[in-house]
Every structure is written in C-alpha cells, then in structure tokens.
Amino acid sequence: MPPSPAAAADRLLVAGNWKMNGTRALARELAAAALAAARASPSVEVVLFPPTVLLDEVVRAVGPDGDVPVGGQQCHWAPEGAHTASVSAAQLAEAGCAYVLTGHSEVRRELGYDDARVRAAADAGRASRLRPIVCVGETEAERGAGAARAIVEAQVDAVFGSRSAGLEADVAYEPVWAIGTGRTPTVEQAAEVHGWIRARLEAHGAPRSRILYGGSVAPGNIGGFLSQPGVDGVLVGGASLRADAFTALVTAARAAADRRRP
Ligand code: 13P
Numbered sequence: 001m002p003p004s005p006a007a008a009a010d011r012l013l014v015a016g017n018w019k020m021n022g023t024r025a026l027a028r029e030l031a032a033a034a035l036a037a038a039r040a041s042p043s044v045e046v047v048l049f050p051p052t053v054l055l056d057e058v059v060r061a062v063g064p065d066g067d068v069p070v071g072g073q074q075c076h077w078a079p080e081g082a083h084t085a086s087v088s089a090a091q092l093a094e095a096g097c098a099y100v101l102t103g104h105s106e107v108r109r110e111l112g113y114d115d116a117r118v119r120a121a122a123d124a125g126r127a128s129r130l131r132p133i134v135c136v137g138e139t140e141a142e143r144g145a146g147a148a149r150a151i152v153e154a155q156v157d158a159v160f161g162s163r164s165a166g167l168e169a170d171v172a173y174e175p176v177w178a179i180g181t182g183r184t185p186t187v188e189q190a191a192e193v194h195g196w197i198r199a200r201l202e203a204h205g206a207p208r209s210r211i212l213y214g215g216s217v218a219p220g221n222i223g224g225f226l227s228q229p230g231v232d233g234v235l236v237g238g239a240s241l242r243a244d245a246f247t248a249l250v251t252a253a254r255a256a257a258d259r260r261r262p
Pocket of ligand 1 (some may be wrong): 214237
C-alpha cells in the first residue's frame with residue numbers, strides 16, 4: 001500500500017514525468033538515483049511518473065518503503081471497459097501508484113481530453129485513492145492575447161469547482177509554450193499565475209492543494225521558481241531523464257526547503 005501523499009503536504013515536491021521515454025535499464029538507473037536523492041533530502045518529496053509499461057520495474061526498484069511514490073501519467077475516466085489502449089485508475093493503483101497526472105497538455109492535445117474529461121479522470125483517480133495532479137496552462141497565443149488568466153482559471157474551475165467537498169488533488173501550472181522549449185516564464189510571471197490558481201483553489205474548498213510549476217525546469221532555474229512561497233514544487237520532463245540532472249534538482253529543492261524554514 002503506497003503511503004498517503006497528503007502526509008507529505010508540507011514538503012516541496014519534485015516530480016519527474018518521463019513521458020514516452022525510457023527502457024527498463026534506464027528506468028532502473030533513474031529510479032535508483034531518485035531513491036538515493038530522496039533519502040538524502042527528506043524535506044523533499046520525490047515522485048516518478050514513468051510510462052505505464054515501466055511502472056512495475058520502477059515500483060520494484062524504489063522498494064516498498066514509500067520513499068519515492070510513483071504515479072501514472074494519465075488514466076481513463078471510466079472504471080473499466082471497452083477503451084482500447086487506455087489504462088484505468090484502479091489498474092494504476094494496483095500497480096503501486098499513489099498519484100496520477102490528469103490533463104497534461106499533451107494528453108489534452110493528442111488524446112482529445114477536454115476539461116470535462118480531465119475532471120472525470122481526476123474523479124476516477126480519487127475513486128481509486130490516487131492523488132491527481134491536475135495540469136493546467138495557457139498556450140503562447142493565449143498569453144499573447146492576454147487570456148492566460150481566464151484560461152488557467154477556467155481549467156482549474158472545471159475540475160475543482162461545483163463540488164460539495166474540496167477535491168483532494170494538486171495542480172501543476174505548465175504553460176504550454178514552456179514545455180520542452182527551454183523557455184520559461186519569469187519567476188514573477190509564474191508566481192502571479194500560482195496566485196491566481198491559489199485563489200481559485202481556496203474558493204473551491206481546496207486550500208491545501210499544492211501548486212507545482214512545470215515547463216523547462218532545469219538545475220539552473222529551479223532555485224528561482226522555488227524561491228517563491230506560492231510555488232510548492234516542480235513537475236519536470238526532459239531533465240528528469242538524466243540521473244545527474246534529476247539528482248541536482250532534488251538537491252536544489254532541499255536547499256530551497258532549508259531557506260524556507262523559519
Ligand atoms: P519539460 O521539463 O521537458 O519542459 O516538460 C515539462 C512537462 O511537460 C512535465 O510534465
């Protein structure tokens with residue numbers, strides 16, 4: 001039984017989303033590095049999102065102690081059934097997952113997940129006791145048109161709004177134009193969006209949800225993002241595929257956590 005991620009809510013979170021990358025050998029190498037980094041940095045929660053087919057390899061490599069929780073990159077909204085090529089939340093949970101990403105922009109774009117499906121997928125995750133990390137973010141054109149705030153708030157509202165009790169889930173702010181491009185918003189721009197998201201989460205009864213930043217996070221820029229009190233962690237793509245870079249990110253997060261201590 002994976003540990004409850006909520007128990008770690010006061011730690012900074014560094015999550016690696018491997019996307020459609022990796023072999024079994026690389027999975028073992030990255031999982032071992034993540035485990036060592038997590039054990040060296042107890043003030044940081046380290047989470048891995050491998051491809052579904054590598055989950056068993058990673059779960060075995062990180063061991064049963066819960067030092068490195070694992071998550072699925074996506075789940076279907078339905079509990080089971082005729083949905084060729086999809087994976088259910090229950091299957092992820094049985095595979096040892098504690099988390100699931102929902103609404104990643106690549107899933108929205110390539111698999112056609114709109115806000116309603118993202119909400120339903122998050123609900124499916126909760127029904128299987130997974131903690132969803134709901135990904136939101138504007139495109140470059142939307143930012144250019146001055147619509148970033150409206151887009152991000154609508155994506156948050158669609159998943160967290162109209163509920164009798166707050167959704168137990170986290171949010172990742174991933175501007176689409178910053179994913180895999182080497183470009184990032186300024187630290188101040190990211191902090192501004194996190195503030196918008198925080199206000200919506202409070203309005204929806206989810207004040208304890210963490211808000212991560214994602215999009216071209218690297219060892220050279222993580223410190224800036226984590227210097228902002230409204231940034232509770234990072235969701236990392238490309239840099240999570242190199243053991244040395246991912247270890248450096250966890251070490252930098254530990255330093256940021258140390259600086260936050262009163
Ligand atoms: P990169 O870190 O490669 O920009 O990817 C970010 C991302 O999409 C994480 O989910």
